[in-house]
Amino acid sequence: MKTPRKQTHAEIAADIVAAIDASDLKAFGRKLRAWYRKNARDLPWRKTRDPYHILVSELMLQQTQVSRVIDYYDRFLTRFPTLRHVAKAPVGLVLEQWEGLGYYARARNLHKLARTVAPAHAPDGTLPSDPTLLRELPGIGAYTAGAIATFAYEKRAPLVDTNVSRVLLRVFAPEHSPKTAVGQRLAWALAEATLPERGGMAAWEHNQALMELGALVCGARVALCERCPQRGHCEFLARELRIGATSE
């Protein structure tokens, strides 16, 4: 008898998502966006759709706190208003403006990206909107490609960072860790499945809201479940409550 083929991580993730009630996926998004409208922080990169500005904010926000990034973001854009300005500058000047923010590979990648992109795609200072094309650029991974596609172009593009995977897995599949290959696939599949059907402002708002919930409420160390719009259908919270009830 033939041994059945082992499922791939992507297939396992797809099966888990397919077993979730579609109305739960929709309700998650609806509650998330309603919460965001009342609780979102006023951040400078949320007031623009300029792909270059979004790129700079996303690179700066990697491994760095929002409060630290705000000053650097404004200063950097004053010094380099477009991607072409970055491309024309020597790398040392770009690094100078990054001084103190750390993780200098981000600044070097931005400079490299500007020189790669400017002649081909960006005579007018724009970046491609397709996440697949974005991923071909230096320093742009799956998350950043999704962020530029959705935050600059309002595309219906999923994005997953550590905050987003934590929220999605806690709500729908807390038995899976975001540190495993299946957990990662699952987080991406859930990010896609919970997006509103159309792009535009709803997709933009949805992805901003996912990140905001992970940053402000569903923290890695502390989850403020009593303030969370997902508390009525969060598997992680339900499990915690069950454990609490049996240990009393």
Ligand code: SF4
């Ligand atoms: S209910 Fe708690 S654990 Fe669940 S998503 Fe909200 S904050 Fe996170």
